[in-house]
Amino acid sequence: MNDKPTFDLSVKAADGCNIFSLKGRLMDQQQADRLMQALDEEVAKGRSHVVLDMSELQYMNSTGLNILINVLTRTRNAGGDTFIAGLSPSVRQLFVVTKLDSVFTITPGVEEAIAKLQA
Numbered sequence: 001m002n003d004k005p006t007f008d009l010s011v012k013a014a015d016g017c018n019i020f021s022l023k024g025r026l027m028d029q030q031q032a033d034r035l036m037q038a039l040d041e042e043v044a045k046g047r048s049h050v051v052l053d054m055s056e057l058q059y060m061n062s063t064g065l066n067i068l069i070n071v072l073t074r075t076r077n078a079g080g081d082t083f084i085a086g087l088s089p090s091v092r093q094l095f096v097v098t099k100l101d102s103v104f105t106i107t108p109g110v111e112e113a114i115a116k117l118q119a
Contacts, residue, residue: 007031011038015114017049018042023056026064039071048080051113055086065098072104081105083113 008023009031020038039050050071072082083105087095095101107113 007034009034009038011042013047014110015118017051017114017117018047019051019053019110021053021056025059026057026067027059027061028063032063032067032070035067036070036074039074043074043078043080048075048078049117050075050080050082051110051117052082052084053086053110054084054088054091055109057091058088060091060094065094065100068104069100081117083107083117085110085113 006024007026010021010023012019012021020035022035026032026035042048042050052068052071068082068084075082084095085107086109087106092101092106095104095106105113105116107116
């Protein structure tokens with residue numbers, strides 16, 4: 001039996017942006033496809049401002065980082081932006097080591113990210 005948490009994704013609209021809540025472990029192409037399909041659906045509706053709520057994301061590998069770079073690229077190409085909220089210490093360390101903490105806007109929580117998007 002697999003006791004490692006799997007990946008889960010939920011999307012909700014809030015204050016002019018979409019909040020993508022990522023939970024569990026973001027590690028493979030199938031998970032990437034789910035996230036990118038959801039993103040493409042929202043961007044097609046003209047909603048290109050995204051907050052990635054990663055407060056419940058326990059693990060991410062290089063595939064996960066690549067997915068997030070793709071999310072950022074797609075939202076910016078559509079005239080929006082992507083903010084990251086609520087990184088766990090281990091996932092934050094991955095951003096620091098790869099220097100992606102200087103590419104993404106990272107906030108402590110979703111409320112702060114929404115406030116920055118509206119500024």
